[in-house]
Amino acid sequence: MDSKKTDFYPKIYYTPRYLIEFNNYIIIDLTGTSQVFELNKYIEYIDYFTPLIINNNKNIKIINRVNLKSNNIFENVYNYLKIKISNIEYLKVNSLIDYCDIIKNCDTFITVNSGISSLASAIKQDELKPNILCYYFFSHFTKEEMKGYHF
Numbered sequence: 001m002d003s004k005k006t007d008f009y010p011k012i013y014y015t016p017r018y019l020i021e022f023n024n025y026i027i028i029d030l031t032g033t034s035q036v037f038e039l040n041k042y043i044e045y046i047d048y049f050t051p052l053i054i055n056n057n058k059n060i061k062i063i064n065r066v067n068l069k070s071n072n073i074f075e076n077v078y079n080y081l082k083i084k085i086s087n088i089e090y091l092k093v094n095s096l097i098d099y100c101d102i103i104k105n106c107d108t109f110i111t112v113n114s115g116i117s118s119l120a121s122a123i124k125q126d127e128l129k130p131n132i133l134c135y136y137f138f139s140h141f142t143k144e145e146m147k148g149y150h151f
Contacts, residue, residue: 010122014097016104025106026053027091027130028081029063031074032114037135042077045135049110050084052133058107061091063099106130 030042053060062078082088093099103109103123111117113136120132 009125010118012100012119012122014100016100016123019101019105022102022105023107024058025091025102026056026058026060026108026110027063027102027106028060028088028110029116030077030081030110030112030135031063032112032116034114035112036073037112039073039076039080041135042073043080045112046077046081046084049133050081053108053110054085060085060088062088063102064090064092103130108133111135 030045062081091102093102100119100123103120107129108131109120110133111120113134117132117134120130120134124130124132
């Protein structure tokens with residue numbers, strides 16, 4: 001398959017900086033607000049991906065966006081995630097530019113089907129990293145992979 005850039009992916013008009021310190025990170029952001037799921041769906045997703053990432057010698061961080069309004073569902077989701085992954089820490093993100101840089105440089109990015117997943121696709125394009133694991137409401141949790149995107 002020809003790997004040159006096409007109109008297949010969403011576009012952003014910013015070139016993320018290379019930041020070596022995030023190369024060994026698994027970044028989790030489940031706070032997409034365009035589709036907010038019921039708590040049991042987030043729990044099902046967390047139960048699916050935590051065994052895949054727990055013992056792989058990576059730093060696991062939860063995105064903590066400064067301007068995200070407090071939402072009880074996300075607090076409950078992250079509380080459950082902290083139970084499943086005891087050594088998980090928050091990573092504060094101050095701006096969209098910082099967020100793009102982090103996504104570009106992490107090893108794995110775990111998110112939900114939302115604008116966040118579109119942004120990650122626009123940043124990744126046909127590159128090998130980051131691996132992207134994205135939850136879609138109608139997903140069956142099977143390991144399907146297409147060019148480093150897991151659905």
